[in-house]
Amino acid sequence: xxxxxxxxxxxxxxxxxxxxxxxxxxxxxxxxxxxxxxxxxxxxxxxxxxxxxxxxxxxxxxxxxxxxxxxxxxxxxxxxxxxxxxxxxxxxxxxxxxxxxxxxxxxxxxxxxxxxxxxxxxx
Amino acid sequence: xxxxxxxxxxxxxxxxxxxxxxxxxxxxxxxxxxxxxxxxxxxxxxxxxxxxxxxxxxxxxxxxxxxxxxxxxxxxxxxxxxxxxxxxxxxxxxxxxxxxxxxxxxxx
Numbered sequence: 001x002x003x004x005x006x007x008x009x010x011x012x013x014x015x016x017x018x019x020x021x022x023x024x025x026x027x028x029x030x031x032x033x034x035x036x037x038x039x040x041x042x043x044x045x046x047x048x049x050x051x052x053x054x055x056x057x058x059x060x061x062x063x064x065x066x067x068x069x070x071x072x073x074x075x076x077x078x079x080x081x082x083x084x085x086x087x088x089x090x091x092x093x094x095x096x097x098x099x100x101x102x103x104x105x106x107x108x109x110x111x112x113x114x115x116x117x118x119x120x121x122x123x
Numbered sequence: 124x125x126x127x128x129x130x131x132x133x134x135x136x137x138x139x140x141x142x143x144x145x146x147x148x149x150x151x152x153x154x155x156x157x158x159x160x161x162x163x164x165x166x167x168x169x170x171x172x173x174x175x176x177x178x179x180x181x182x183x184x185x186x187x188x189x190x191x192x193x194x195x196x197x198x199x200x201x202x203x204x205x206x207x208x209x210x211x212x213x214x215x216x217x218x219x220x221x222x223x224x225x226x227x228x229x230x231x
Contacts, residue, residue, distance in 0.1 A: 035220075044224045045159075045225075046222065047220040047221065047222065050218075059219075061218070062219070095166055100157075100178075102172055102178065107172055107173065108214035108217065110212075111178065113166035115165075115166055
């Protein structure tokens with residue numbers, strides 16, 4: 001089954017660190033750009049970061065720039081998000097999402113999502 | 124940053140009724156706008172991309188229209204499974220990729 005499975009979430013104190021992972025299966029991970037999108041409790045969706053297929057280009061939301069690092073390992077079909085200096089406002093479900101491949105073209109929409117992993121930043 | 128404003132915040136309708144959701148961009152995004160559906164406890168699902176194209180497997184009762192700054196998502200006849208939150212997202216001018224605040228379609 002084509003899927004993304006996130007892991008690594010949990011409870012962390014303010015100022016702490018966490019590393020999220022996303023395992024991809026049943027598609028050619030190395031050819032897709034990937035992203036992280038988060039959703040705070042009861043709130044809407046917020047784009048966090050994106051990385052192109054060969055890691056040539058990386059983008060961050062201003063809210064996480066300098067604190068979060070996105071990376072990938074195509075040999076392991078995995079995407080990562082290293083989160084440092086965590087704040088209460090980083091509390092959210094973090095989704096791994098694939099750049100859309102639609103009608104033989106790619107678009108910066110998200111056509112495949114994982115189920116998410118909960119990150120809670122609290123003392 | 125392009126801000127997307129969705130309206131209304133909540134839409135109360137009955138099964139079989141027509142739903143019309145709006146998304147307005149703070150500046151033109153040409154046709155580079157998508158719609159997603161999210162049900163409680165689930166990840167979002169892509170419905171419409173580039174304003175009017177249905178994603179794979181999306182029923183024909185979902186349609187999108189618009190360009191520039193004003194977009195609509197229409198559900199022609201609501202099915203019980205369509206009651207959910209809907210988000211728009213633009214890819215025209217980024218980073219950042221931005222989402223609207225969402226419209227909840229609830230059962231009246």
